[in-house]
Amino acid sequence: MVFTEPKEAFPGSIYDITFGAERTVTFGGENSLAFHGFEGAAPHHPVIAFEVQDSLPDDWPPAVHDVYAGVSGDPAAWAQFCQNELKAQAIALRLLSTHPDRADRSAADAARTVADVLAAVSVPLIILGSNHVEKDAEVLVAAAEAAKGRKCIIGKAQEKNYRTITAAAMANDHLLIALSELDINLCKQLNILITQMGYARERIIIDPMCSALGYGLDYTWSVMERIRLAALAQNDAVMQQPMLADVGMYVWKTKEAQAPEAELPRWGSLKQRGIAWEVITAGSMLLAGAELLIMRHPEAVASIEQFIGELSVTEAG
Amino acid sequence: MALSGVQIFKLLPKTNCKKCGHPTCLAFAMKLAQRQASVDACPDMSDESRRMLGAAAEPPIKTVTFGAGPHVCTMGEETVLYRHEKKFVRPTVIAVRIADNQPDTDIHTALADVLDSEIDRIGQKLRIDAILLDYVSGNPARYQQVLETVIAHAPDVPKILSVQDADVAETALRSAGAKKPLLHGVTIGNFEAMAQVALKHSVPAGVIAQGLDAVAQLTGKVKELGVSELVIDSGARTAGAVLRDNTLARRAAIKKNFKALGYPVITFAGRDDAMLETLVAMTGIAKYSSIVVLSSAEQWRDLALFTYRQNIYTDPQVPMQVEQKIYTVGEPTPESPVIVTTNFSLTYFIVAGEIENCRVPAWLAVMDCEGMSVLTAWAAGKFTPAKIAQFIQESGLPEQLTKKELIIPGYLAILSGALEEKLPGWTITVGPREANALPAFLKNRTQQEMQSKP
Numbered sequence: 013m014v015f016t017e018p019k020e021a022f023p024g025s026i027y028d029i030t031f032g033a034e035r036t037v038t039f040g041g042e043n044s045l046a047f048h049g050f051e052g053a054a055p056h057h058p059v060i061a062f063e064v065q066d067s068l069p070d071d072w073p074p075a076v077h078d079v080y081a082g083v084s085g086d087p088a089a090w091a092q093f094c095q096n097e098l099k100a101q102a103i104a105l106r107l108l109s110t111h112p113d114r115a116d117r118s119a120a121d122a123a124r125t126v127a128d129v130l131a132a133v134s135v136p137l138i139i140l141g142s143n144h145v146e147k148d149a150e151v152l153v154a155a156a157e158a159a160k161g162r163k164c165i166i167g168k169a170q171e172k173n174y175r176t177i178t179a180a181a182m183a184n185d186h187l188l189i190a191l192s193e194l195d196i197n198l199c200k201q202l203n204i205l206i207t208q209m210g211y212a213r214e215r216i217i218i219d220p221m222c223s224a225l226g227y228g229l230d231y232t233w234s235v236m237e238r239i240r241l242a243a244l245a246q247n248d249a250v251m252q253q254p255m256l257a258d259v260g261m262y263v264w265k266t267k268e269a270q271a272p273e274a275e276l277p278r279w280g281s282l283k284q285r286g287i288a289w290e291v292i293t294a295g296s297m298l299l300a301g302a303e304l305l306i307m308r309h310p311e312a313v314a315s316i317e318q319f320i321g322e323l324s325v326t327e328a329g
Numbered sequence: 330m331a332l333s334g335v336q337i338f339k340l341l342p343k344t345n346c347k348k349c350g351h352p353t354c355l356a357f358a359m360k361l362a363q364r365q366a367s368v369d370a371c372p373d374m375s376d377e378s379r380r381m382l383g384a385a386a387e388p389p390i391k392t393v394t395f396g397a398g399p400h401v402c403t404m405g406e407e408t409v410l411y412r413h414e415k416k417f418v419r420p421t422v423i424a425v426r427i428a429d430n431q432p433d434t435d436i437h438t439a440l441a442d443v444l445d446s447e448i449d450r451i452g453q454k455l456r457i458d459a460i461l462l463d464y465v466s467g468n469p470a471r472y473q474q475v476l477e478t479v480i481a482h483a484p485d486v487p488k489i490l491s492v493q494d495a496d497v498a499e500t501a502l503r504s505a506g507a508k509k510p511l512l513h514g515v516t517i518g519n520f521e522a523m524a525q526v527a528l529k530h531s532v533p534a535g536v537i538a539q540g541l542d543a544v545a546q547l548t549g550k551v552k553e554l555g556v557s558e559l560v561i562d563s564g565a566r567t568a569g570a571v572l573r574d575n576t577l578a579r580r581a582a583i584k585k586n587f588k589a590l591g592y593p594v595i596t597f598a599g600r601d602d603a604m605l606e607t608l609v610a611m612t613g614i615a616k617y618s619s620i621v622v623l624s625s626a627e628q629w630r631d632l633a634l635f636t637y638r639q640n641i642y643t644d645p646q647v648p649m650q651v652e653q654k655i656y657t658v659g660e661p662t663p664e665s666p667v668i669v670t671t672n673f674s675l676t677y678f679i680v681a682g683e684i685e686n687c688r689v690p691a692w693l694a695v696m697d698c699e700g701m702s703v704l705t706a707w708a709a710g711k712f713t714p715a716k717i718a719q720f721i722q723e724s725g726l727p728e729q730l731t732k733k734e735l736i737i738p739g740y741l742a743i744l745s746g747a748l749e750e751k752l753p754g755w756t757i758t759v760g761p762r763e764a765n766a767l768p769a770f771l772k773n774r775t776q777q778e779m780q781s782k783p
């Protein structure tokens with residue numbers, strides 16, 4: 013039988029996003045499914061940002077915290093370490109200590125942290141709140157002002173707080189993450205609400221909500237696939253933004269990434285298990301369509317970079 | 330390609346004679362389209378229609394099995410490209426490669442690792458499904474010797490014989506043929522001889538060629554020789570090549586009804602770098618490989634890949650769930666605490682696992698919430714005080730208990746007041762939010778009770 017390759021071309025395409033000031037990176041821009049370079053254009057590789065927190069990450073297990081042992085008490089030093097030693101393409105600063113159940117640090121404090129980190133690094137920055145809807149609205153406004161001129165990505169804007177955060181992104185020329193929880197309709201709805209405020213839809217990044225291997229990854233996988241098909245095959249202009257997978261925070265709280273070998277001898281090496289958990293979660297999100305990843309373990313990042321390199325060469329050979 | 334009900338209707342006699350057991354030909358056509366009836370039920374159909382409908386009823390990806398006994402591997406039968414459309418039905422077979430030029434000690438270690446690979450996750454027993462025995466030594470006697478060792482130590486593990494020499498394959502199948510191994514090694518250079526061997530021993534065959542076009546040519550030739558259970562290998566080894574070839578083959582089979590590629594795919598993930606190998610295997614599991622061959626069974630990777638396969642192959646419409654009932658952990662007494670949760674498999678196994686860990690005997694009351702997690706079930710109105718109270722009252726538990734204390738999930742602390750009203754005579758205790766805090770919580774509680782006793 014004669015075989016004709018059943019290649020598919022789609023009417024829609026994904027916006028590309030460039031962020032950063034001194035140094036910039038670009039992701040998105042493809043008109044085909046993830047790594048389908050054999051039938052479409054994929055001008056940019058996905059980008060991986062290293063996660064940095066504004067206070068000592070006391071809930072990171074040693075397997076990943078040890079890497080940052082000397083620097084994790086100081087966000088600027090930590091970010092610098094990621095940029096200079098780990099060759100990070102981008103940094104994601106999570107302002108976790110502003111959460112009322114944690115240190116409840118003020119928005120002004122957070123703004124100072126942002127300024128310190130920006131002074132310490134030249135790679136592009138993602139600025140994240142603590143995922144407390146009310147507090148994030150305060151914190152991210154102050155952070156957006158402190159980062160004016162550096163064209164950062166800020167977030168996450170959710171249904172309950174998108175107005176203030178969107179306004180802050182708009183006023184200070186930043187890009188915006190829109191977070192909905194594993195529901196394609198809510199995702200679309202939030203994008204519409206944000207653009208109705210006059211915010212350009214080419215400047216949104218979709219976060220359909222990540223989940224770790226074994227803990228809901230199947231839901232994230234399918235929501236991402238559906239969002240991407242809506243963008244490309246149905247040419248739905250409201251859904252054509254690149255997607256974010258916030259991988260590390262879900263992976264490193266799982267039991268599999270933490271349980272010592274002595275407790276669970278059948279689960280094998282803890283070191284490799286934790287890295288594999290982050291690697292499979294991240295790799296899987298890439299295959300489902302994510303273009304921006306936030307990760308923690310440098311060895312996992314290195315493997316994912318290799319994987320991206322391999323996936324980007326799709327010609328026969 | 331599947332035909333629609335209307336397309337099928339056009340091929341029927343249109344007499345509405347009811348002999349098929351359906352009121353009209355159209356009703357029967359609709360049932361056929363949904364694969365809920367068999368073409369044979371209509372006695373009056375023309376031979377031509379029968380042939381066309383028969384061909385259309387075949388799954389776009391052929392069913393192929395290998396191995397025998399309880400752990401037989403079944404592959405194929407997939408009908409979609411994306412799991413949100415319909416459940417993926419045949420979970421990827423995960424195999425480990427053993428090469429006959431490895432030293433005996435390594436072979437024994439590899440066998441032991443495979444045999445000891447079983448892990449329980451969310452109530453499923455998962456293990457390395459198959460062994461691929463690769464003929465690389467060039468020494469037929471050595472291959473046979475290693476094969477005998479593998480058969481002796483792992484008689485029930487399905488086998489893939491990777492051999493491209495028909496004589497070596499023939500000898501191997503004389504000892505291994507009864508358990509229906511997969512004979513992986515049909516190439517353009519040997520297909521006539523290999524097809525003969527496969528036919529003689531009634532085993533499925535793996536077809537190897539560079540690129541999908543060459544694979545399609547070769548499956549056509551092998552099928553003409555009478556071997557119909559095939560597996561295909563296009564030579565894709567990198568993640569990008571696996572993604573491309575598997576996507577194009579699955580699309581061709583499902584969307585274009587291209588039979589020459591409508592077979593399960595075998596992917597060799599083996600790499601020097603263990604993490605990269607893990608990622609290539611992950612790509613195969615997510616993207617349409619029916620068999621993924623690893624270079625070794627590593628416990629950490631087995632756990633990760635088994636879990637991944639479970640995620641991808643779970644039914645997206647119906648979450649994995651456990652039966653509603655009162656489970657016992659340890660040997661609870663009429664004084665032991667009752668812990669209530671939902672029947673989402675993940676929730677149940679996490680909670681049950683933590684209680685087991687701390688060895689505090691308890692009653693675990695698992696309520697049917699259509700497989701939703703605690704918060705999802707609450708948000709969906711399935712895990713409400715009224716429903717929880719009814720479930721507990723009707724569970725038979727109250728009659729067995731002298732001390733009526735119900736521990737509820739920390740995330741649902743707000744329910745405690747309403748529950749106390751609905752369950753008169755019960756003490757409602759709010760547990761911790763995360764299950765991993767349960768052991769400390771339960772141990773503390775027991776200690777306090779001991780101390781408070783006179």
Ligand code: B12
Binds near residue numbers: 231670708759767
């Ligand atoms: C995956 C998911 C879904 C899946 C369903 C998965 C499933 N099978 O249940 C889908 C996409 C279908 C879904 C749907 C909805 N969801 Co939902 N979903 C989630 C998500 C992301 C994860 C849930 C999960 O799998 N958790 C893992 C399991 C293991 O957790 P768990 O059951 O709670 O168990 C833990 C603890 O509670 C504890 N525990 C369990 N039992 C017990 C017992 C005792 C005694 C103790 C002490 C502890 C304990 O142990 C476990 C581990 O620590 C959560 C957000 C989140 N991150 O939690 C939202 C979430 C639960 N969903 C939510 C909502 C609102 C919904 C919807 C109503 C919204 C919608 N989009 O339509 C629907 C409802 C469903 C319906 N049909 O109407 C909300 C609930 C908000 C609230 N506080 O009420 C959440 C919290 C998201 C949010 N922040 O808005 N959801």
Ligand code: SF4
Binds near residue numbers: 343346350370373
């Ligand atoms: S038996 Fe055949 S002809 Fe008769 S009603 Fe059924 S489909 Fe129609």
